[in-house]
Amino acid sequence: MLDTRLNMIYDLIPQSGLICDIGADHCKLAIHAVKQGKTKYALATDLRRGPLEASARNVSANSLSDRIRLLQSDGFLNIPADIFDHTDCFVIAGMGGQVIQGILEGRHTDKWLVLQPMNAVYELCEYLADAGYDIKKRVFCTDGHRIYTAFLCRYDGISRTADYFKGAVRNKYFYMYLEKELKRIDAALAGIGLARSPDTAQKQNLEQLREIIIRERENES
Ligand SMILES: C[S@@+](CC[C@H](N)C(=O)[O-])C[C@H]1O[C@@H](n2cnc3c(N)ncnc32)[C@H](O)[C@@H]1O
Structure with a gap:
Protein backbone atom coordinates (compact mmCIF):
# COMPACT_ATOMS: atom_id res chain seq x y z
CA MET A 1 0.00 0.00 0.00
CA LEU A 2 1.21 3.47 -0.87
CA ASP A 3 0.57 6.55 1.25
CA THR A 4 -1.66 9.29 -0.18
CA ARG A 5 1.21 11.30 -1.69
CA LEU A 6 2.82 8.30 -3.40
CA ASN A 7 -0.59 7.18 -4.60
CA MET A 8 -1.15 10.58 -6.23
CA ILE A 9 2.22 10.19 -7.98
CA TYR A 10 1.42 6.61 -9.00
CA ASP A 11 -1.88 7.68 -10.58
CA LEU A 12 -0.06 10.16 -12.83
CA ILE A 13 2.29 7.56 -14.31
CA PRO A 14 1.14 6.51 -17.81
CA GLN A 15 0.97 2.81 -18.70
CA SER A 16 4.59 1.92 -19.42
CA GLY A 17 7.05 -0.76 -20.39
CA LEU A 18 9.84 0.81 -18.36
CA ILE A 19 9.71 3.54 -15.75
CA CYS A 20 12.65 5.12 -14.01
CA ASP A 21 12.22 6.44 -10.48
CA ILE A 22 15.00 8.93 -9.77
CA GLY A 23 15.66 9.20 -6.03
CA ALA A 24 13.56 6.13 -5.30
CA ASP A 25 14.65 5.92 -1.64
CA HIS A 26 12.72 2.84 -0.42
CA CYS A 27 11.59 1.81 -3.95
CA LYS A 28 7.94 1.54 -2.83
CA LEU A 29 6.62 3.32 -5.93
CA ALA A 30 8.47 1.14 -8.45
CA ILE A 31 7.51 -2.04 -6.58
CA HIS A 32 3.84 -1.02 -6.54
CA ALA A 33 3.92 0.00 -10.23
CA VAL A 34 5.37 -3.36 -11.30
CA LYS A 35 3.04 -5.35 -9.04
CA GLN A 36 -0.01 -3.49 -10.35
CA GLY A 37 1.06 -4.00 -13.98
CA LYS A 38 1.44 -0.28 -14.66
CA THR A 39 4.92 -1.03 -15.96
CA LYS A 40 6.68 -4.22 -16.90
CA TYR A 41 10.11 -3.08 -15.73
CA ALA A 42 11.50 -0.35 -13.51
CA LEU A 43 14.83 1.24 -12.82
CA ALA A 44 15.06 2.71 -9.32
CA THR A 45 17.98 5.03 -8.68
CA ASP A 46 19.28 6.95 -5.74
CA LEU A 47 22.19 9.22 -5.02
CA ARG A 48 23.02 7.42 -1.79
CA ARG A 49 23.96 3.86 -0.98
CA GLY A 50 21.73 3.56 2.15
CA PRO A 51 18.41 4.00 0.29
CA LEU A 52 19.60 1.57 -2.39
CA GLU A 53 20.32 -1.05 0.25
CA ALA A 54 16.80 -0.57 1.67
CA SER A 55 15.44 -0.77 -1.89
CA ALA A 56 17.35 -4.00 -2.53
CA ARG A 57 15.77 -5.57 0.56
CA ASN A 58 12.27 -4.44 -0.49
CA VAL A 59 12.70 -5.61 -4.09
CA SER A 60 14.00 -8.98 -2.94
CA ALA A 61 11.19 -9.37 -0.35
CA ASN A 62 8.72 -8.87 -3.23
CA SER A 63 10.61 -11.29 -5.52
CA LEU A 64 10.98 -8.60 -8.18
CA SER A 65 14.74 -8.67 -8.73
CA ASP A 66 14.19 -9.73 -12.35
CA ARG A 67 11.88 -6.76 -13.04
CA ILE A 68 13.41 -3.93 -11.00
CA ARG A 69 17.00 -2.82 -11.43
CA LEU A 70 18.72 -0.59 -8.88
CA LEU A 71 21.40 1.94 -9.68
CA GLN A 72 23.41 4.50 -7.76
CA SER A 73 23.24 7.73 -9.74
CA ASP A 74 23.15 11.47 -9.29
CA GLY A 75 20.06 12.34 -11.30
CA PHE A 76 20.33 10.99 -14.86
CA LEU A 77 24.12 10.83 -14.73
CA ASN A 78 24.87 7.07 -14.54
CA ILE A 79 21.80 5.80 -16.38
CA PRO A 80 23.03 3.80 -19.39
CA ALA A 81 22.00 5.29 -22.74
CA ASP A 82 19.94 2.25 -23.82
CA ILE A 83 17.91 2.27 -20.60
CA PHE A 84 17.50 6.05 -20.79
CA ASP A 85 16.23 5.77 -24.38
CA HIS A 86 13.83 2.92 -23.58
CA THR A 87 12.32 4.59 -20.53
CA ASP A 88 8.70 5.62 -21.03
CA CYS A 89 8.39 7.74 -17.90
CA PHE A 90 10.78 9.31 -15.43
CA VAL A 91 9.52 9.98 -11.92
CA ILE A 92 11.33 12.60 -9.81
CA ALA A 93 9.48 12.96 -6.54
CA GLY A 94 9.84 14.02 -2.93
CA MET A 95 12.67 16.49 -3.62
CA GLY A 96 13.03 20.26 -3.68
CA GLY A 97 12.01 22.03 -6.88
CA GLN A 98 15.57 23.24 -7.44
CA VAL A 99 16.95 19.70 -7.14
CA ILE A 100 14.38 18.51 -9.70
CA GLN A 101 15.33 21.37 -12.02
CA GLY A 102 19.03 20.49 -11.62
CA ILE A 103 18.30 16.87 -12.57
CA LEU A 104 16.31 17.90 -15.66
CA GLU A 105 19.08 20.28 -16.73
CA GLY A 106 21.55 17.38 -16.58
CA ARG A 107 20.19 15.54 -19.65
CA HIS A 108 17.51 16.31 -22.18
CA THR A 109 14.54 13.96 -22.26
CA ASP A 110 11.32 13.98 -24.25
CA LYS A 111 9.77 11.12 -22.24
CA TRP A 112 6.90 11.44 -19.80
CA LEU A 113 7.89 13.21 -16.61
CA VAL A 114 6.09 12.86 -13.30
CA LEU A 115 7.44 15.52 -10.96
CA GLN A 116 6.54 16.06 -7.33
CA PRO A 117 8.38 19.03 -5.84
CA MET A 118 8.32 19.60 -2.09
CA ASN A 119 9.05 23.34 -2.43
CA ALA A 120 10.02 26.04 -4.99
CA VAL A 121 6.95 25.00 -7.00
CA TYR A 122 6.47 28.31 -8.85
CA GLU A 123 10.16 28.43 -9.73
CA LEU A 124 9.90 24.90 -11.13
CA CYS A 125 6.81 25.91 -13.17
CA GLU A 126 8.82 28.82 -14.60
CA TYR A 127 11.74 26.58 -15.47
CA LEU A 128 9.49 23.99 -17.15
CA ALA A 129 7.68 26.64 -19.20
CA ASP A 130 10.89 28.34 -20.28
CA ALA A 131 12.70 25.07 -21.09
CA GLY A 132 9.89 23.78 -23.34
CA TYR A 133 8.11 21.30 -21.08
CA ASP A 134 4.33 21.31 -21.36
CA ILE A 135 2.40 20.59 -18.17
CA LYS A 136 -0.34 18.14 -19.18
CA LYS A 137 -1.85 17.57 -15.77
CA ARG A 138 -1.39 18.82 -12.23
CA VAL A 139 -2.87 17.17 -9.17
CA PHE A 140 -3.10 17.87 -5.44
CA CYS A 141 -3.63 15.82 -2.31
CA THR A 142 -3.51 16.19 1.44
CA ASP A 143 -1.92 13.91 3.99
CA GLY A 144 -2.36 15.04 7.57
CA HIS A 145 -1.67 18.77 7.68
CA ARG A 146 0.46 18.72 4.53
CA ILE A 147 -0.72 19.41 1.02
CA TYR A 148 1.17 18.08 -1.98
CA THR A 149 1.17 18.72 -5.70
CA ALA A 150 2.51 16.74 -8.65
CA PHE A 151 2.89 17.36 -12.39
CA LEU A 152 2.70 15.24 -15.50
CA CYS A 153 4.76 16.93 -18.23
CA ARG A 154 6.33 16.31 -21.59
CA TYR A 155 8.89 18.19 -23.61
CA ASP A 156 7.58 19.83 -26.80
CA GLY A 157 10.35 22.39 -27.26
CA ILE A 158 7.99 25.37 -27.08
CA SER A 159 9.23 27.99 -24.66
CA ARG A 160 6.23 29.66 -23.04
CA THR A 161 5.21 32.00 -20.25
CA ALA A 162 4.57 30.06 -17.06
CA ASP A 163 0.92 29.38 -16.34
CA TYR A 164 1.14 28.39 -12.68
CA PHE A 165 -2.00 26.29 -12.60
CA LYS A 166 -1.96 24.80 -16.09
CA GLY A 167 -3.57 21.40 -16.24
CA ALA A 168 -4.73 21.60 -12.62
CA VAL A 169 -7.48 19.21 -11.63
CA ARG A 170 -9.85 21.64 -9.95
CA ASN A 171 -11.15 19.53 -7.11
CA LYS A 172 -11.42 20.20 -3.37
C1 LIG B 1 12.68 12.37 0.41
S1 LIG B 1 13.26 11.08 -0.57
C2 LIG B 1 11.89 10.82 -1.67
C3 LIG B 1 11.79 9.37 -2.05
C4 LIG B 1 10.71 9.05 -3.05
N1 LIG B 1 11.03 9.57 -4.37
C5 LIG B 1 9.38 9.57 -2.59
O1 LIG B 1 8.85 10.49 -3.24
O2 LIG B 1 8.88 9.08 -1.59
C6 LIG B 1 14.43 11.81 -1.63
C7 LIG B 1 15.42 10.78 -2.18
O3 LIG B 1 16.07 11.38 -3.30
C8 LIG B 1 17.45 11.08 -3.24
N2 LIG B 1 18.14 12.10 -4.03
C9 LIG B 1 18.35 13.39 -3.69
N3 LIG B 1 18.99 14.03 -4.68
C10 LIG B 1 19.18 13.11 -5.66
C11 LIG B 1 19.79 13.14 -6.94
N4 LIG B 1 20.36 14.25 -7.41
N5 LIG B 1 19.80 12.01 -7.68
C12 LIG B 1 19.24 10.87 -7.20
N6 LIG B 1 18.65 10.78 -6.00
C13 LIG B 1 18.63 11.87 -5.25
C14 LIG B 1 17.76 11.05 -1.75
O4 LIG B 1 18.91 10.28 -1.48
C15 LIG B 1 16.49 10.42 -1.17
O5 LIG B 1 16.57 9.03 -1.07
Whole structure:
Protein backbone atom coordinates (compact mmCIF):
# COMPACT_ATOMS: atom_id res chain seq x y z
CA MET A 1 0.00 0.00 0.00
CA LEU A 2 1.21 3.47 -0.87
CA ASP A 3 0.57 6.55 1.25
CA THR A 4 -1.66 9.29 -0.18
CA ARG A 5 1.21 11.30 -1.69
CA LEU A 6 2.82 8.30 -3.40
CA ASN A 7 -0.59 7.18 -4.60
CA MET A 8 -1.15 10.58 -6.23
CA ILE A 9 2.22 10.19 -7.98
CA TYR A 10 1.42 6.61 -9.00
CA ASP A 11 -1.88 7.68 -10.58
CA LEU A 12 -0.06 10.16 -12.83
CA ILE A 13 2.29 7.56 -14.31
CA PRO A 14 1.14 6.51 -17.81
CA GLN A 15 0.97 2.81 -18.70
CA SER A 16 4.59 1.92 -19.42
CA GLY A 17 7.05 -0.76 -20.39
CA LEU A 18 9.84 0.81 -18.36
CA ILE A 19 9.71 3.54 -15.75
CA CYS A 20 12.65 5.12 -14.01
CA ASP A 21 12.22 6.44 -10.48
CA ILE A 22 15.00 8.93 -9.77
CA GLY A 23 15.66 9.20 -6.03
CA ALA A 24 13.56 6.13 -5.30
CA ASP A 25 14.65 5.92 -1.64
CA HIS A 26 12.72 2.84 -0.42
CA CYS A 27 11.59 1.81 -3.95
CA LYS A 28 7.94 1.54 -2.83
CA LEU A 29 6.62 3.32 -5.93
CA ALA A 30 8.47 1.14 -8.45
CA ILE A 31 7.51 -2.04 -6.58
CA HIS A 32 3.84 -1.02 -6.54
CA ALA A 33 3.92 0.00 -10.23
CA VAL A 34 5.37 -3.36 -11.30
CA LYS A 35 3.04 -5.35 -9.04
CA GLN A 36 -0.01 -3.49 -10.35
CA GLY A 37 1.06 -4.00 -13.98
CA LYS A 38 1.44 -0.28 -14.66
CA THR A 39 4.92 -1.03 -15.96
CA LYS A 40 6.68 -4.22 -16.90
CA TYR A 41 10.11 -3.08 -15.73
CA ALA A 42 11.50 -0.35 -13.51
CA LEU A 43 14.83 1.24 -12.82
CA ALA A 44 15.06 2.71 -9.32
CA THR A 45 17.98 5.03 -8.68
CA ASP A 46 19.28 6.95 -5.74
CA LEU A 47 22.19 9.22 -5.02
CA ARG A 48 23.02 7.42 -1.79
CA ARG A 49 23.96 3.86 -0.98
CA GLY A 50 21.73 3.56 2.15
CA PRO A 51 18.41 4.00 0.29
CA LEU A 52 19.60 1.57 -2.39
CA GLU A 53 20.32 -1.05 0.25
CA ALA A 54 16.80 -0.57 1.67
CA SER A 55 15.44 -0.77 -1.89
CA ALA A 56 17.35 -4.00 -2.53
CA ARG A 57 15.77 -5.57 0.56
CA ASN A 58 12.27 -4.44 -0.49
CA VAL A 59 12.70 -5.61 -4.09
CA SER A 60 14.00 -8.98 -2.94
CA ALA A 61 11.19 -9.37 -0.35
CA ASN A 62 8.72 -8.87 -3.23
CA SER A 63 10.61 -11.29 -5.52
CA LEU A 64 10.98 -8.60 -8.18
CA SER A 65 14.74 -8.67 -8.73
CA ASP A 66 14.19 -9.73 -12.35
CA ARG A 67 11.88 -6.76 -13.04
CA ILE A 68 13.41 -3.93 -11.00
CA ARG A 69 17.00 -2.82 -11.43
CA LEU A 70 18.72 -0.59 -8.88
CA LEU A 71 21.40 1.94 -9.68
CA GLN A 72 23.41 4.50 -7.76
CA SER A 73 23.24 7.73 -9.74
CA ASP A 74 23.15 11.47 -9.29
CA GLY A 75 20.06 12.34 -11.30
CA PHE A 76 20.33 10.99 -14.86
CA LEU A 77 24.12 10.83 -14.73
CA ASN A 78 24.87 7.07 -14.54
CA ILE A 79 21.80 5.80 -16.38
CA PRO A 80 23.03 3.80 -19.39
CA ALA A 81 22.00 5.29 -22.74
CA ASP A 82 19.94 2.25 -23.82
CA ILE A 83 17.91 2.27 -20.60
CA PHE A 84 17.50 6.05 -20.79
CA ASP A 85 16.23 5.77 -24.38
CA HIS A 86 13.83 2.92 -23.58
CA THR A 87 12.32 4.59 -20.53
CA ASP A 88 8.70 5.62 -21.03
CA CYS A 89 8.39 7.74 -17.90
CA PHE A 90 10.78 9.31 -15.43
CA VAL A 91 9.52 9.98 -11.92
CA ILE A 92 11.33 12.60 -9.81
CA ALA A 93 9.48 12.96 -6.54
CA GLY A 94 9.84 14.02 -2.93
CA MET A 95 12.67 16.49 -3.62
CA GLY A 96 13.03 20.26 -3.68
CA GLY A 97 12.01 22.03 -6.88
CA GLN A 98 15.57 23.24 -7.44
CA VAL A 99 16.95 19.70 -7.14
CA ILE A 100 14.38 18.51 -9.70
CA GLN A 101 15.33 21.37 -12.02
CA GLY A 102 19.03 20.49 -11.62
CA ILE A 103 18.30 16.87 -12.57
CA LEU A 104 16.31 17.90 -15.66
CA GLU A 105 19.08 20.28 -16.73
CA GLY A 106 21.55 17.38 -16.58
CA ARG A 107 20.19 15.54 -19.65
CA HIS A 108 17.51 16.31 -22.18
CA THR A 109 14.54 13.96 -22.26
CA ASP A 110 11.32 13.98 -24.25
CA LYS A 111 9.77 11.12 -22.24
CA TRP A 112 6.90 11.44 -19.80
CA LEU A 113 7.89 13.21 -16.61
CA VAL A 114 6.09 12.86 -13.30
CA LEU A 115 7.44 15.52 -10.96
CA GLN A 116 6.54 16.06 -7.33
CA PRO A 117 8.38 19.03 -5.84
CA MET A 118 8.32 19.60 -2.09
CA ASN A 119 9.05 23.34 -2.43
CA ALA A 120 10.02 26.04 -4.99
CA VAL A 121 6.95 25.00 -7.00
CA TYR A 122 6.47 28.31 -8.85
CA GLU A 123 10.16 28.43 -9.73
CA LEU A 124 9.90 24.90 -11.13
CA CYS A 125 6.81 25.91 -13.17
CA GLU A 126 8.82 28.82 -14.60
CA TYR A 127 11.74 26.58 -15.47
CA LEU A 128 9.49 23.99 -17.15
CA ALA A 129 7.68 26.64 -19.20
CA ASP A 130 10.89 28.34 -20.28
CA ALA A 131 12.70 25.07 -21.09
CA GLY A 132 9.89 23.78 -23.34
CA TYR A 133 8.11 21.30 -21.08
CA ASP A 134 4.33 21.31 -21.36
CA ILE A 135 2.40 20.59 -18.17
CA LYS A 136 -0.34 18.14 -19.18
CA LYS A 137 -1.85 17.57 -15.77
CA ARG A 138 -1.39 18.82 -12.23
CA VAL A 139 -2.87 17.17 -9.17
CA PHE A 140 -3.10 17.87 -5.44
CA CYS A 141 -3.63 15.82 -2.31
CA THR A 142 -3.51 16.19 1.44
CA ASP A 143 -1.92 13.91 3.99
CA GLY A 144 -2.36 15.04 7.57
CA HIS A 145 -1.67 18.77 7.68
CA ARG A 146 0.46 18.72 4.53
CA ILE A 147 -0.72 19.41 1.02
CA TYR A 148 1.17 18.08 -1.98
CA THR A 149 1.17 18.72 -5.70
CA ALA A 150 2.51 16.74 -8.65
CA PHE A 151 2.89 17.36 -12.39
CA LEU A 152 2.70 15.24 -15.50
CA CYS A 153 4.76 16.93 -18.23
CA ARG A 154 6.33 16.31 -21.59
CA TYR A 155 8.89 18.19 -23.61
CA ASP A 156 7.58 19.83 -26.80
CA GLY A 157 10.35 22.39 -27.26
CA ILE A 158 7.99 25.37 -27.08
CA SER A 159 9.23 27.99 -24.66
CA ARG A 160 6.23 29.66 -23.04
CA THR A 161 5.21 32.00 -20.25
CA ALA A 162 4.57 30.06 -17.06
CA ASP A 163 0.92 29.38 -16.34
CA TYR A 164 1.14 28.39 -12.68
CA PHE A 165 -2.00 26.29 -12.60
CA LYS A 166 -1.96 24.80 -16.09
CA GLY A 167 -3.57 21.40 -16.24
CA ALA A 168 -4.73 21.60 -12.62
CA VAL A 169 -7.48 19.21 -11.63
CA ARG A 170 -9.85 21.64 -9.95
CA ASN A 171 -11.15 19.53 -7.11
CA LYS A 172 -11.42 20.20 -3.37
CA TYR A 173 -7.67 19.60 -2.88
CA PHE A 174 -6.88 22.24 -5.48
CA TYR A 175 -8.99 24.82 -3.64
CA MET A 176 -7.44 23.77 -0.31
CA TYR A 177 -4.05 24.33 -1.90
CA LEU A 178 -5.08 27.82 -3.03
CA GLU A 179 -6.26 28.70 0.48
CA LYS A 180 -3.00 27.51 2.00
CA GLU A 181 -1.01 29.45 -0.57
CA LEU A 182 -3.01 32.61 0.14
CA LYS A 183 -2.26 32.30 3.86
CA ARG A 184 1.46 31.78 3.13
CA ILE A 185 1.57 34.78 0.78
CA ASP A 186 -0.34 37.02 3.18
CA ALA A 187 2.04 36.10 6.01
CA ALA A 188 5.04 36.83 3.75
CA LEU A 189 3.54 40.17 2.69
CA ALA A 190 2.86 41.08 6.32
CA GLY A 191 6.52 40.30 7.11
CA ILE A 192 7.69 42.49 4.23
CA GLY A 193 5.36 45.24 5.44
CA LEU A 194 7.14 45.25 8.82
CA ALA A 195 10.64 45.31 7.35
CA ARG A 196 12.73 48.47 7.63
CA SER A 197 13.85 48.23 4.02
CA PRO A 198 11.19 46.10 2.29
CA ASP A 199 12.18 43.95 -0.68
CA THR A 200 10.00 45.67 -3.29
CA ALA A 201 10.68 43.10 -6.05
CA GLN A 202 9.65 40.23 -3.78
CA LYS A 203 6.59 42.21 -2.65
CA GLN A 204 5.55 42.79 -6.26
CA ASN A 205 6.00 39.09 -7.13
CA LEU A 206 3.94 38.01 -4.14
CA GLU A 207 1.18 40.51 -4.95
CA GLN A 208 1.02 39.25 -8.55
CA LEU A 209 0.87 35.67 -7.35
CA ARG A 210 -1.85 36.62 -4.90
CA GLU A 211 -3.94 38.09 -7.72
CA ILE A 212 -3.51 34.93 -9.81
CA ILE A 213 -4.61 32.77 -6.88
CA ILE A 214 -7.63 34.97 -6.12
CA ARG A 215 -8.68 34.72 -9.80
CA GLU A 216 -8.31 30.92 -9.68
CA ARG A 217 -10.36 30.81 -6.48
CA GLU A 218 -13.18 32.80 -8.06
CA ASN A 219 -13.74 29.92 -10.51
CA GLU A 220 -14.81 27.61 -7.70
CA SER A 221 -18.38 26.52 -8.37
C1 LIG B 1 12.68 12.37 0.41
S1 LIG B 1 13.26 11.08 -0.57
C2 LIG B 1 11.89 10.82 -1.67
C3 LIG B 1 11.79 9.37 -2.05
C4 LIG B 1 10.71 9.05 -3.05
N1 LIG B 1 11.03 9.57 -4.37
C5 LIG B 1 9.38 9.57 -2.59
O1 LIG B 1 8.85 10.49 -3.24
O2 LIG B 1 8.88 9.08 -1.59
C6 LIG B 1 14.43 11.81 -1.63
C7 LIG B 1 15.42 10.78 -2.18
O3 LIG B 1 16.07 11.38 -3.30
C8 LIG B 1 17.45 11.08 -3.24
N2 LIG B 1 18.14 12.10 -4.03
C9 LIG B 1 18.35 13.39 -3.69
N3 LIG B 1 18.99 14.03 -4.68
C10 LIG B 1 19.18 13.11 -5.66
C11 LIG B 1 19.79 13.14 -6.94
N4 LIG B 1 20.36 14.25 -7.41
N5 LIG B 1 19.80 12.01 -7.68
C12 LIG B 1 19.24 10.87 -7.20
N6 LIG B 1 18.65 10.78 -6.00
C13 LIG B 1 18.63 11.87 -5.25
C14 LIG B 1 17.76 11.05 -1.75
O4 LIG B 1 18.91 10.28 -1.48
C15 LIG B 1 16.49 10.42 -1.17
O5 LIG B 1 16.57 9.03 -1.07
